[in-house]
Amino acid sequence: MGLSKSTQIQYASLELGVSAVESYLRLYLLIFLTTKLGLSPQLAGYAVAIGILWDAFADPLMGKISDKTASRWGQRIPWMILGTPLLMISFVFLFSAASMSEWPPSLIFIGVTLLNIVLNTAMTMVSIPHLALGQDIAKSPDDRTSIYAWRTLMTLLGLLVGIAVPVIAGLLNLSLSERESALIIGGLLLFSALISVLGALKFAVKSDSVPQSLDSGPGFHWSQIFGRGFVFLFLAFYFATFAQGLNSAIAMFYYKYTLGLTEQDLGIVLLVFILSLCLTLPLWVFAAKKVAKQKLIAWGTLLLGLASIIVYPALPAHSLIGPIAMAIVGGALLGSSGLLESLLVDVSAAQHVTDRQMGQVFGLWKFTAKFARATAIAGGGQLLALTGFESQKTAFSDATLYNIALLFGPGVGVLFVVGAVILLKSETKGT
Numbered sequence: 001m002g003l004s005k006s007t008q009i010q011y012a013s014l015e016l017g018v019s020a021v022e023s024y025l026r027l028y029l030l031i032f033l034t035t036k037l038g039l040s041p042q043l044a045g046y047a048v049a050i051g052i053l054w055d056a057f058a059d060p061l062m063g064k065i066s067d068k069t070a071s072r073w074g075q076r077i078p079w080m081i082l083g084t085p086l087l088m089i090s091f092v093f094l095f096s097a098a099s100m101s102e103w104p105p106s107l108i109f110i111g112v113t114l115l116n117i118v119l120n121t122a123m124t125m126v127s128i129p130h131l132a133l134g135q136d137i138a139k140s141p142d143d144r145t146s147i148y149a150w151r152t153l154m155t156l157l158g159l160l161v162g163i164a165v166p167v168i169a170g171l172l173n174l175s176l177s178e179r180e181s182a183l184i185i186g187g188l189l190l191f192s193a194l195i196s197v198l199g200a201l202k203f204a205v206k207s208d209s210v211p212q213s214l215d216s217g218p219g220f221h222w223s224q225i226f227g228r229g230f231v232f233l234f235l236a237f238y239f240a241t242f243a244q245g246l247n248s249a250i251a252m253f254y255y256k257y258t259l260g261l262t263e264q265d266l267g268i269v270l271l272v273f274i275l276s277l278c279l280t281l282p283l284w285v286f287a288a289k290k291v292a293k294q295k296l297i298a299w300g301t302l303l304l305g306l307a308s309i310i311v312y313p314a315l316p317a318h319s320l321i322g323p324i325a326m327a328i329v330g331g332a333l334l335g336s337s338g339l340l341e342s343l344l345v346d347v348s349a350a351q352h353v354t355d356r357q358m359g360q361v362f363g364l365w366k367f368t369a370k371f372a373r374a375t376a377i378a379g380g381g382q383l384l385a386l387t388g389f390e391s392q393k394t395a396f397s398d399a400t401l402y403n404i405a406l407l408f409g410p411g412v413g414v415l416f417v418v419g420a421v422i423l424l425k426s427e428t429k430g431t
Contacts (some may be wrong), residue, residue: 001144009200011240012138012150014080014130018123019158020165024185024246027163027270029094030377032178033112037101041389043109045249045381051116056370058124063363066129076129076136077197083125084193086305088186091118095178108317109221126193131362135345144343149285152338153278154192162276163186179243185404197212232348232426237340237365238372239419240301245376247308247412253384254408258401260317276331281338293339293346298423300336305416307333312409313402341365383407 033044069075094115138147169176255266315322388400
């Protein structure tokens with residue numbers, strides 16, 4: 001008998017809070033650092049990127065640690081319990097940094113970077129064990145596809161929450177500071193973690209010992225990562241995640257300055273985008289029962305890249321029609337990425353990776369994601385400066401605004417196309 005829907009939803013619920021934190025960080029942190037703290041785009045990009053890079057290198061280590069952890073609650077749950085409150089506190093403190101605005105830029109940079117390192121360390125303590133826990137719970141391919149689809153759905157709902165909190169406050173004529181928004185999202189994180197942990201306790205492996213060496217005996221060896229299936233998948237994932245990271249970093253600048261949309265307008269566009277993602281995800285999961293996941297992900301990503309290249313530079317300013325239409329199409333196409341984690345598990349199973357070694361695989365997976373995001377944000381800060389954007393200005397030339405559109409459209413779209421081509425190439429070779 002397969003896993004019940006309630007079990008799958010309980011497991012996935014933690015991702016609701018984690019994703020809300022991540023989406024708020026991706027959309028608002030860079031513009032918060034430049035417009036509220038006065039950091040240059042380059043310094044702001046470096047401050048964010050350093051924390052994510054730190055986290056990226058910690059992910060494989062956290063994966064191995066969670067594989068080797070022995071406790072009455074199993075391998076994964078203790079780290080989720082420890083990491084969640086630390087993540088909430090550091091998240092709130094980071095958006096309380098407006099008091100640093102009178103500091104010299106060098107001190108602001110150091111303070112924000114340190115806070116970001118703590119936050120990202122807490123993030124990896126939560127997310128890597130939680131990812132591996134899904135593999136511990138779901139044993140059959142159908143259960144894996146379903147449980148990671150629920151996790152993706154919670155990710156999308158979390159994105160919706162991270163966007164909706166300031167938007168809803170604006171619609172209600174409430175003036176929420178970044179710190180107050182962070183407190184609301186942090187409370188959701190704690191609540192969702194509680195649901196997930198309580199649901200997972202019945203699956204905890206209460207053992208007093210674990211394998212002394214994860215690299216010995218039959219099963220996973222790091223050399224297996226260099227097998228064709230893993231290499232193509234990780235390369236494609238890097239480019240697609242780099243594209244998403246650059247998209248998130250530049251989005252506020254594109255919509256606010258190039259298109260001249262208000263924050264409420266932007267909120268509507270992003271809400272439509274997330275709703276499109278949520279509504280189309282079940283269709284991608286259903287299609288995966290008929291068509292190879294790899295092919296679905298590749299074609300969805302390819303079409304998204306081509307649409308970004310063509311549409312974004314051509315959208316007229318001060319109009320919601322084009323952005324909303326693109327949000328619907330883009331959300332539907334990006335829904336294919338909801339199959340990525342179940343595809344990773346399928347590839348891992350084909351490489352004979354055992355349950356107790358999945359933490360390492362997911363650690364490397366998260367390393368790839370965060371390394372891509374870090375390089376995207378650092379590069380995005382540099383590219384934003386090259387467009388002519390300056391943090392202390394409120395009005396920009398037409399050339400600067402068009403450069404931002406080119407960065408947001410073709411700049412991001414080409415990266416999606418590269419990731420899709422890599423996946424298609426591997427599919428044609430039968431990997």
